[in-house]
Amino acid sequence: MTAGSGSLRTPLCDRLGCDYPVILAGMGGVARAELAAAVANAGGFPTLGMVREAPSLIRSEIEAYRRLSDRPFAVNLIPAATDPGLLHRQIEICLSMEVAIFSFFWDVLPEAIARVKAAGALVLHQVGTLPAAREAEAAGADVLIAQGQDAGGHVHGRSPTFDLLRSVLDTTALPVVASGGIGSGKALARALTLGAQGVQCGTAFLATEESFAHDYHKQRIVTARGADTVLTDGFVLNWPMGSAVRVLRNSVTEAFGPTLMGHDPERIAREVIAYDGPTPRLRQSTDSPLRTTSGALEQMPLYCGTGADDIDAIVPAAQRLSVLCAEARAQLVSDRHSPPAGRS
Structure with missing residues (x-):
């Protein structure tokens, strides 16, 4: 080119x-x-x-x-x-x-x-x-x-x-x-x-x-802006410690307060908040809501980049x-x- x-x-x-x-x-x-x-x-x-x-x-x-x-x-x-x-x-x-x-x-x-x-x-x-x-x-x-x-x-x-x-x-x-x-x-x-x-x-x-992706996740992106995203390692269950993700702010990230980084998977409670069919999904896991997911979708990681401004x-x-x-x-x-x- x-x-x-x-x-x-x-x-x-x-x-x-x-x-x-x-x-x-x-x-x-x-x-x-x-x-x-x-x-x-x-x-x-x-x-x-x-x-x-x-x-x-x-x-x-x-x-x-x-x-x-x-x-x-x-x-x-x-x-x-x-x-x-x-x-x-x-x-x-x-x-x-x-x-x-x-x-x-x-x-x-x-x-x-x-x-x-x-x-x-x-x-x-x-x-x-x-x-x-x-x-x-x-x-x-x-x-x-x-x-x-x-x-x-x-x-x-x-x-x-x-x-x-x-x-x-x-x-x-x-x-x-x-x-x-x-x-x-x-x-x-x-x-x-x-x-x-x-x-x-x-x-x-x-x-x-x-x-x-679940329609809820899609709609959140449509109404979001890049400034509505945060980088955190709080959604880390089932990934190596320290693995950061960019997600839309939700009740989970708000509960982190200023402590968006430094979350230890060993100290996170294994709390089931949703299901994909018979498969449970844990609060603070890396699993985002899919078409097949039901439960507390708002608490799941809603992956989104700063390019949301254009969507x-x-x-x-x-x-x-x-x-x-x-x-x-x-x-x-x-x-x-x-x-x-x-x-x-």
Whole structure:
């Protein structure tokens, strides 16, 4: 892509087999076959969020996706937050079903990257810090996703998205994707102008018709603004201690007061507040409300990035992608015809 040309196509599009450089984030529980296929068929690149899911569900979601779309896709796994035995089985089922692209996140586990690379797969690795970016590249990652603290859900670093993007671009020749707080075409255009080969969006696609998130979660995003989010490690049950998430403020975060960080999972009461079918969900767990969830939804983590400022309706995923790309094209053309900014 030539910055300012109005074109959105980048080399990453050719590598992933998509039309637009917009990746659906592998949101656990939310990015299932229906949403992934909707993004893919509209020209974006889809990721199935299979974080710590049973191999049987991974199989059924891949099968469902392939009934809905014949376009390439990735499966998102989080090796560092998954029991090693389960991770082995997850990768095994993916490889047996000829998954060609994997998306990893959190701490870099070189052995997981090596295993899928040995099978010929492409690896996208999301990182939150510059050291992690270097580790992922050294371990064999093909694409780096630079996730800033503006992102909703689990956040590994503490740098603003575009600050981290610049730092990673300065240290690698790999394709780099920007992630975190990107809910508008202007943000997509800015990322491309800075040198990113694409963006990854979570919140923007969570609030769509095809998302597997509960309608309550979607509506809260629509009425929220970025300032309504907080970064906390208080929703930590079933994840490593200190794992921070960006969520919408609710009664649980308000009860934390100023102590948003420093929560010890061993000192949190295991209180059931909701159910997914027969499966109980605990207060302060990382489980967000899904279509199948009933109970105290307001007390659950409502993942949301600062890009909520740009989300004002629940729409089909294809429409969200189309608007995002149209805005980005318009911004790039506008930038092209604007006089250069003066030096400060």
